[in-house]
Amino acid sequence: MNKNIDPAQNTSNNTSHTKKLTELNAARYTFYLIAATFIARLLIAAYTGLGIGESYYFRGVLNLSLSYFDQPPLFFWLSWLTTKIFGLTNIGLRLPAVLLFAGTSWLLFLITKRLFNAKAGFWAVLMMNLSAVFTIPVATWFQPDAPLMFFWLAATYFMVQLMLPVKDAPQRSRGNVYLQWIIIGICMGLATLSKYHVLFLFVGILIFVSANKNQRHWLRHPGPYLAVLITILFASPILWWNYHNAWVSFAFQGSRAGSDGKFVLHPDWFLRSFIGQACWILPWIWIPVMRQLYKAFKERNNSEAYSFILWTSVLPIVFFTVITLWADLQYHFHWQAPGYLMLFMPLGYAIDQNLNNPEKARSTRRWLRFSASFTIITITFLSLHMVTGFWQWYGPKYIVNRTHLGIDDPTIEGNDYLDIKTRFEKEGWLKNDKVFAGCTRWWLTGKVDWALKGEKPIVCFSYDPRNLAFLVDPGTLKGDDAVLITQNDTTSIYQDVIPFFDKVKRVPDIIVTRNGRPELHLATFYCTNFHLPSVPRKDLPVYYQLMGLPPFGH
Known part of the structure; x- marks a missing residue:
């Protein structure tokens, strides 16, 4: 294990009252950083609209279940609790993510301090908070990633306590060791209830234990197997729900890793994945992070700390990158995030070393200032634009109009489309029990559903309705009318709705x-008398549901 002590530590400790970061004040500075970013995220969570994914997940909060079509249930359960306190509001849905990420930041500090030193812990937390994918999507949005990261690191924290103890630390009692493994099992179980990525942590720890002779005794110890048993018990709601729904969740997620039809290599998808990950992490942070992955690989046989980091980071990064050679993962560049999370630890230590190196200190400080300035300015600018649209004619909208890309300002997705509810109220549709809402794409269905705050049943007329097919039963809506809404696509109305x-x-x-300015036109249709079509439409789950069958015909 690496316990690196700054040669100048004694001197700096004696001057801890200054603004210089030291081993003594690193925890306090980390707390200040967490507090400041927590407040900033509360404002962003409260005042920016829900994105496509968040809106799509929203109805799951209204319909508590043991599990769901494309995600485990924990983040739904947590937001159900906070919406009971704060109502069906943006902050009500997002508060668990903001709270959990504050905890994730503190755990990252504690683990990095244990493996390296306290100053490295501060820098690790800072860089994670400056990385694009972590600072807003993971830390603020209503998605499963925040609980995954928190419980991933919580399990890691206790595993580090057991497997990489402080030198000369007193030997733990047998009861304490078992207690630690029980806690690890609970944390891993909660991580499993968050997202299926936790499998990579299981395998990574197994490889770490197998690859280090000082750790192989755990293979004979009952503790790890007790932790696995507890994890499986926590996962039982997921297994029970899938058992009663033809294992659709596992089939759906598993299909994403396979090729669609004939096996063909796609170097362009592979390249897109690399570029996307770099952009999500931020290129000037991604490159140093990847250097730390390489360093962890080189030092894996010399340092148990680096070996631990290597095997708990590399698997999700490699797996979700390699499969893009044949699987179209589209723009899910955040799936590698748990791996990158672990690499911020050695990155923090590398920053600490560079700042103590006269030849590298100046360039490192410039890099830190640039990284902080870019993230703060960009988030502030985009958040204000999402809310006010002040950049409408000079930013994204201008670029779209000049380049004829045929798309709308992408930041409009950070708007809650409240005009939909206004129109429903004006037409009397909202209070009419014989009128439901519908769309032809799952992502727009979520935006419409959130705009209406779930007050109307909503049906997705698509071959891919995802979770929505399990939360609303179209069979109860026979004979009712519907208001169908589409965006940039009316052909599906004639094919799949009529x-x-x-x-x-x-x-x-x-x-x-947005801010009184028209941003987006949604094609709207009034549809009369919902019924089973005369010609079978076995390509649409709504057809099976009208037949009284499960949505996918099983």
Whole structure:
């Protein structure tokens, strides 16, 4: 294990009252950093709209379940609790993520301090908070990643306590060791209830134990197996739900790792994955992080700390990158995030070393200032634009109009499309029990559902309705009318909607505004008498549901 002590530590400790970061004040500075970013994220969580994924997940909070189609249940359960306190608001849904990421930051500090030193812990937390994928998507959004990261690091913290003890530390009692493994099992169980990525932590720890002779005694110890048993018990809601739903969740996630039809290599997808990960981490942070992955590989036989970091970081990064050679993971560049999370620890130590090196200190300080300035300015700028649209004609909208990309300002997704509810209220649709809402794409269905705050049943007329197919039963809506909404696509109305109604009539578009300015036109249709189509539509889950069958015909 590496316990690195700064040669100047004694001197700096004696002047801890100054602003210089020292071993004595690193924890205090880390706390200040966590507190400041926590407050900033509360404001962002409260005042920016829900994105596509968040809106899509929203109805799961209204329909508590043992598990869900494409995600385990924990983040739904947590947000259900906070919405009971703060209502169906943006902060009500997002508060668990903000709270848990503050905890994640503190755990990262504690683990890095244990493996390296306290100053390294501060820098590790700072760099994680400056990284694009962590500082807002993981730390603020209503998604499963925040609880995953927190419980991933919580399990890691206790494993480090057991496997990499402080030198000359008193030997733990047998009862204490078992207690630690029980806690690890609980943390791993909660991580499993957060996201399926926890499998990589299991395998990584197994490789670490197998690869280090000083750790192999754990293979004979009952503790790890007790932890696995506890984890499985915590995962039982997921298994029970999938057992009663034809294992659709595992089939769906597993299909993402496979090729679609004939096996063909796609170097362009592979390259897209590399570029996407670099952009999500931020290129000037991603490159040093990857250097630490290489260093961990080189030092794996010399340092148990680096070996631990290597095997708990490399698997999700390599797996979700390599499979893009044949699997189209699209823009899910955050799937590698748990691996990068572990690499911030050695990165923090590398920063500490560089700052103590006269030849590297100046360039390192410049890099730190640039990284902090870029993240703070960019987040502030984009958050203000999402809320006010002040950059509308000079930023994304201008670029779109000049380049004829045929898309809307992507930041409009940070708007809650409240004009939808206004239109429903004006037309009397909201209070009419015989009118439901519908869309032809899962992502827009979520935006409409959140705009209406779940007050109307909503149906996704698509071959890919995902979780929505399990949360609303179209069979209870036979004979009702529907308001169908589409964005940039009306052909699906004629292909997938008209067969289910007696009459489909286009009505004036719903115009989504931001700060009083029109931003987006949503094509709107009023559909009369929802029924089973005369010609079977076995490609659409809604057809099976109208037949009284499970959504995917099983």
